[in-house]
Amino acid sequence: MHAEPKVKPSGAALIDPAKEAMLLAALYIAQEQRGYLTPEVIDRVAARLGLTAGQVFSTASFYTLFRTKPVGRYVIQVCSGVSCYLVDGAEKVSDYIGAKLGIRPGETTADGRFTLETVQCLASCGTAPALRVNDQLYENLTPAGIDAILDRLLGEV
Secondary structure, three states, X not given: OOXXXXXXXXXXXXXXXXXXXXXXXXXXXXXXXXXXXXXXXXXXXXXXXXXXXXXXXXXXXXXXXXXXXXXXXXEEEEEOOHHHHHOOOHHHHHHHHHHHHXXXXXXXXXXXXXXEEEEOOOOOHHHOOOEEEOOEEEOOOOHHHHHHHHHHHHHOO
16 A cells, blocks of 8 residues: 655645655666766656656755766765864865865866765764765774875775
8 A cells, every 4th residue: 555645835746755765776776877867867767766857856966975967986075064073174174185186175186086075964973074985984084094095096996
């Protein structure tokens, strides 16, 4: 038995919870295959799940996990949440990485290897400052630790 989608006060239908779970998985798989979610991919996912492209795009653009534009091979997300900020890490970490790679948040290196982003929270408040490279979380960051991460990534082919 399927529950009917509820309606937001504005009149727009909410996504059925079962479809929403499938949507998140479908978006993740599609992004793994392409690197980011193209308009064509969003249309295809919408058609497969019986949703509108707007519903799919809204979900994809809400989560920092999903990309709707091309990004580098390594996406470095620096936490700018309160805990990271309070340990004087958020801006310093972002500035340090940006200076090392020659980019600012929201940019990708010319060789397409690195994209630098700041995100609101990486759920690592007790081990701040933190960053994530693709799906790998790094905590208790120091300049030496950041250098080790970047050196390892630069050494990968």
